[in-house]
Amino acid sequence: MQSVITNTNQLEATALKVREHIIKMSTDGGCFVGASLSAADLIVYLYSEFLNVNPNNLTDPSRDYLFLSKGHDVPALYGTFAELGLLDKDRLKNHLSISDNIYWHPNTKIPGIEFHSGSLGHLPSVAIGVAMDIKIRGGNNKVICIMGDGELNEGTCWEAVLVASAYKLDNLIFVIDRNQFQANMATEDLIPLEPLHDKFTAFGASVKRINGHSFEALHEAFSAYPFEKGKLNVVIADTVRGKGLPSIERRADRWFCNFNATEVEDLLKELHGEHTTQLTSETLVVR
Amino acid sequence: MSYEELLTEIALSDERFIVMTAENRALVRNIPAKLGSRFIDTGITEQTMIGAAAGLALRGRIPVVHALASFLTMRAFEFVRTDAGIPNLPLKLSSFIPGFLSDGNGPTHQAVEDIALMRGIPNMTVFAPADEDDLVKMLPQIWNHPNPSYVRINTRKTDYQHSPFELGKAEVIAEGDDVTILTYGLLFEQALIAVEILKKEGLSVGLVNLRSLKPVDEQAILHVTRNSKLTVTLEDHFLTGGLYSIVAEVLLKHSLTANVLPFALNEKWFKPSLLPNVMEHEGFTGKQIAEKILGYNTRFHQPEISIPQFSE
Numbered sequence: 001m002q003s004v005i006t007n008t009n010q011l012e013a014t015a016l017k018v019r020e021h022i023i024k025m026s027t028d029g030g031c032f033v034g035a036s037l038s039a040a041d042l043i044v045y046l047y048s049e050f051l052n053v054n055p056n057n058l059t060d061p062s063r064d065y066l067f068l069s070k071g072h073d074v075p076a077l078y079g080t081f082a083e084l085g086l087l088d089k090d091r092l093k094n095h096l097s098i099s100d101n102i103y104w105h106p107n108t109k110i111p112g113i114e115f116h117s118g119s120l121g122h123l124p125s126v127a128i129g130v131a132m133d134i135k136i137r138g139g140n141n142k143v144i145c146i147m148g149d150g151e152l153n154e155g156t157c158w159e160a161v162l163v164a165s166a167y168k169l170d171n172l173i174f175v176i177d178r179n180q181f182q183a184n185m186a187t188e189d190l191i192p193l194e195p196l197h198d199k200f201t202a203f204g205a206s207v208k209r210i211n212g213h214s215f216e217a218l219h220e221a222f223s224a225y226p227f228e229k230g231k232l233n234v235v236i237a238d239t240v241r242g243k244g245l246p247s248i249e250r251r252a253d254r255w256f257c258n259f260n261a262t263e264v265e266d267l268l269k270e271l272h273g274e275h276t277t278q279l280t281s282e283t284l285v286v287r
Numbered sequence: 288m289s290y291e292e293l294l295t296e297i298a299l300s301d302e303r304f305i306v307m308t309a310e311n312r313a314l315v316r317n318i319p320a321k322l323g324s325r326f327i328d329t330g331i332t333e334q335t336m337i338g339a340a341a342g343l344a345l346r347g348r349i350p351v352v353h354a355l356a357s358f359l360t361m362r363a364f365e366f367v368r369t370d371a372g373i374p375n376l377p378l379k380l381s382s383f384i385p386g387f388l389s390d391g392n393g394p395t396h397q398a399v400e401d402i403a404l405m406r407g408i409p410n411m412t413v414f415a416p417a418d419e420d421d422l423v424k425m426l427p428q429i430w431n432h433p434n435p436s437y438v439r440i441n442t443r444k445t446d447y448q449h450s451p452f453e454l455g456k457a458e459v460i461a462e463g464d465d466v467t468i469l470t471y472g473l474l475f476e477q478a479l480i481a482v483e484i485l486k487k488e489g490l491s492v493g494l495v496n497l498r499s500l501k502p503v504d505e506q507a508i509l510h511v512t513r514n515s516k517l518t519v520t521l522e523d524h525f526l527t528g529g530l531y532s533i534v535a536e537v538l539l540k541h542s543l544t545a546n547v548l549p550f551a552l553n554e555k556w557f558k559p560s561l562l563p564n565v566m567e568h569e570g571f572t573g574k575q576i577a578e579k580i581l582g583y584n585t586r587f588h589q590p591e592i593s594i595p596q597f598s599e
Contacts, residue, residue, distance in 0.1 A: 108374065119369050125335040126370060129342020136324045159335040
């Protein structure tokens, strides 16, 4: 059955607000802006349209689960939670404040975050455990794990694909934010990943590769869940690091950014297509 | 009762239990047929097994996970620390062939820093039973405790009947004014032999089976170091980070000092061979321990040390 999405305008509007939140968190200490912007549409789509997660079912065992494995894209999650009523918007101002728990990687003190991350290659296996338990109990919950493409350097990601395939976890979806960059450079210039679709297929998964910034494409792909009975689902979402801000898009030196107040103001205008920002702050800040 | 019988009984009576292994089935051969989907073998993937166990624990399960001690504690260390330690999830680690029990495998398989590593993780609890009787007396409490645990699995049989286990309490076997041996794990067998020899040589000798290394029985350690002229720490572990270190930490915490003789592996791995040869070569037989404490050789006979069956 071909499913048609009708509310792309609303999703676009939400994603724009999420990007505003991300930009506002990219100062006074900064954050991983590029990866957050690449994952924003994906995360907005999944929480708005696909996942059975809402403020009232966060501890209900029948809810769906999303695990953010690469972790440093968590500003996109904070922003999405704020827009969907899972997190008080005022708390976003507490980014990196000692009095709150909103920092560079996910943690479970934020309701709705299922597990902490930051060390790459962990959550694929944690998601497997949850998916296994759902299978044992005969539940219908969906389990998603979002990984970065750079994260796929970690061997445990591939162990997880082997094990998920062996256990026929068709209730599990690994989503790859394929923004083409890892911390310091393009993935293909360091540890090439392509042909990525073929790699996952060879490991036993059922794979869809889509434009991760198109809500139509996201909807078409996720509407086909489960892709094949008895197979791990993999979605490779082709994305752009820094999406929405042409001045930092696809730039290896704009991974972690700590902008000054003027830059933030200009970037917010740039996001709305009104301006091109002259970035003056230090470029590559590798942490 | 064996380890496997106990685990089967507990898992069958409590749906929360999941038995997992990274293809180390020696201790759980018959469990797949009994537990069905609550038995999970992830293949040779210690890290993925620990991560998946954390996911299962998030859903209310109590995963009892099995792997060789060195791979469980070292290859998967960061997963244990990050996915069990940080969220304080009840992952129950059963480590196979820890310490000298890896006998002929070689240094890759020697977990002789496992106690140091595991006790360094916040929320983790650490245990080392003296033999199979001790093991089955200890495990029900350990598995029902809300924290993650690390247990040096030791299924060797001795004639000793242990007292009931209390988490965080040592088992005081005997008290003595001259020498007291503090030990854990399979060296308990040799400590019993050493105690007999020392007694026959006229000394007043004590023996404590630590059992619980974290939380540790500080009062038992303080009692021994106060009341015995010499305290001996006996362990198949590196000198750094194990029982000798624990005793030092407890003494320092109370601004005390004591006369302590450690038996441990000092900055080295042990020479691989069958277990009795390893013990003899490294100087850890009961007779060798007693003679080192005495400072002279005796005419006593070292009883035969049984050879463990090979199992992967």
